[in-house]
Amino acid sequence: MNQPQSTETFQSTNEAASEKSWLDLGVHTFFKIAIISGLIWWIFREEINGIVRQWVTNPSWSHGFLIPLFSLYFLNQSKDEILAIKEAQPSWLVGLPLLLFFLVLYPVNVVMLKFMYGKPLIMIAVVGSVVLFLGGWKILKYAWLPVAYLFFAVPLPGRLYFQLTNPMRQLAAQVATVVLNLVPELEATVQGSTIDVIYKGVLMEPGLDVADACSGMRLLMAFVALGVAMAYLHWRPIWQRLVLLATTVPIAIVCNIIRVTITGFIYILGNPKYAQGIYHDMLGMLMLPLAFVLYGGLAALMENLFIDEDETEEDDIIVRKVSGPSTQE
Numbered sequence: 001m002n003q004p005q006s007t008e009t010f011q012s013t014n015e016a017a018s019e020k021s022w023l024d025l026g027v028h029t030f031f032k033i034a035i036i037s038g039l040i041w042w043i044f045r046e047e048i049n050g051i052v053r054q055w056v057t058n059p060s061w062s063h064g065f066l067i068p069l070f071s072l073y074f075l076n077q078s079k080d081e082i083l084a085i086k087e088a089q090p091s092w093l094v095g096l097p098l099l100l101f102f103l104v105l106y107p108v109n110v111v112m113l114k115f116m117y118g119k120p121l122i123m124i125a126v127v128g129s130v131v132l133f134l135g136g137w138k139i140l141k142y143a144w145l146p147v148a149y150l151f152f153a154v155p156l157p158g159r160l161y162f163q164l165t166n167p168m169r170q171l172a173a174q175v176a177t178v179v180l181n182l183v184p185e186l187e188a189t190v191q192g193s194t195i196d197v198i199y200k201g202v203l204m205e206p207g208l209d210v211a212d213a214c215s216g217m218r219l220l221m222a223f224v225a226l227g228v229a230m231a232y233l234h235w236r237p238i239w240q241r242l243v244l245l246a247t248t249v250p251i252a253i254v255c256n257i258i259r260v261t262i263t264g265f266i267y268i269l270g271n272p273k274y275a276q277g278i279y280h281d282m283l284g285m286l287m288l289p290l291a292f293v294l295y296g297g298l299a300a301l302m303e304n305l306f307i308d309e310d311e312t313e314e315d316d317i318i319v320r321k322v323s324g325p326s327t328q329e
Contacts, residue, residue: 020083036130043106044123051120054155059284063222067153070229071146077232078142088135095133102126120154145232152225165220168253169193176261186268199268208267219284223252223291230295240302244295251294255287 041048055064075082090096102125109118128147132140156164173193180188180197187198195208227248231241262283266274 020080022079022083024083036134040123040127040130043103044119044126047120047123051154055153058155060219061153061155061221063219063225063288064153064155067150067225070225071149074149074232075143075146082139082142085138088139089137090134091132091136095129095136099126099129099133102129117154117157117160121151124148124150124154149225149228152221152228156221161220166193168220168256171253172257172260175257176264179261180264180268183265183269188264195264197264197268204268208264219287220249220252222288223255224248226288226291227251227295230292230299234299236299236303240299243302244299247295247298251291254294255291258290259283259287 051064054061056062102122106119106122106126109115109122124147127150128140128144131143131147135143170193173190173195177188177190177195180186180195185200189196193209197204197208227244231244266272
């Protein structure tokens with residue numbers, strides 16, 4: 001009767017003993033990582049300092065501080081698989097040529113091409129090339145997402161950002177205008193991304209400029225980064241991850257529409273000073289928890305509506321010990 005209990009105890013003890021830790025890599029491995037990290041920082045120190053400066057001074061990119069932490073978390077999620085690799089096999093045929101190519105491309109871009117946005121992208125490509133060169137394809141299999149996720153920490157060029165977000169600003173202004181017109185004695189019209197409002201027969205000036213008030217979906221990259229994190233934070237089927245990734249921009253648009261509409265009500269029915277400045281920035285930050293709730297609700301909906309066959313077909317196995325019939329003489 002005590003045999004199953006002893007077996008279960010042995011299994012749990014064995015599982016606890018098999019738990020891996022990053023400390024298993026050894027001091028020499030951390031010393032190599034420190035040297036390589038220092039070299040990368042020295043080469044790209046101007047880019048890194050510029051990016052961090054934007055994180056500090058530009059509220060649109062304040063989420064950048066969280067991106068490296070998420071990358072480390074993604075890497076930690078694959079800790080057991082990475083540590084199970086007995087010996088890394090450097091990629092000399094692909095990794096080394098890629099690393100040399102990007103290292104040469106960086107000064108060429110600085111001197112000749114002068115594509116400013118390309119400099120931080122080259123830096124991320126160098127990090128990925130170093131991982132491939134030193135760790136090989138087996139390590140890159142688990143490290144590609146943490147490296148690629150650093151892209152969300154790099155501020156987009158202002159001109160490109162405007163071109164991407166301008167149609168979304170106009171859509172937000174149009175939907176907010178429809179909602180505002182539901183208020184009695186209020187007439188709202190939209191021209192581009194500016195909402196003109198007549199409330200109780202009085203024209204409110206200036207108009208509600210969505211381009212200035214909401215800075216054009218300036219948290220768009222934060223919404224997309226959050227959606228990617230939600231898709232990979234927990235294990236889920238690939239199709240569910242694709243759905244979450246596909247809804248990143250629509251959820252960002254919905255949150256921005258809600259933000260613009262609330263700003264309009266505050267501007268018209270409340271005090272205009274609460275629709276700008278720090279109050280407006282705080283309202284924008286509140287959209288991130290709302291997006292998190294929307295992503296989480298969508299993930300929960302897919303998990304409850306669709307159940308994998310592997311989960312439903314698991315049968316309980318009951319083992320019974322049957323003693324033979326006793327004989328009497």
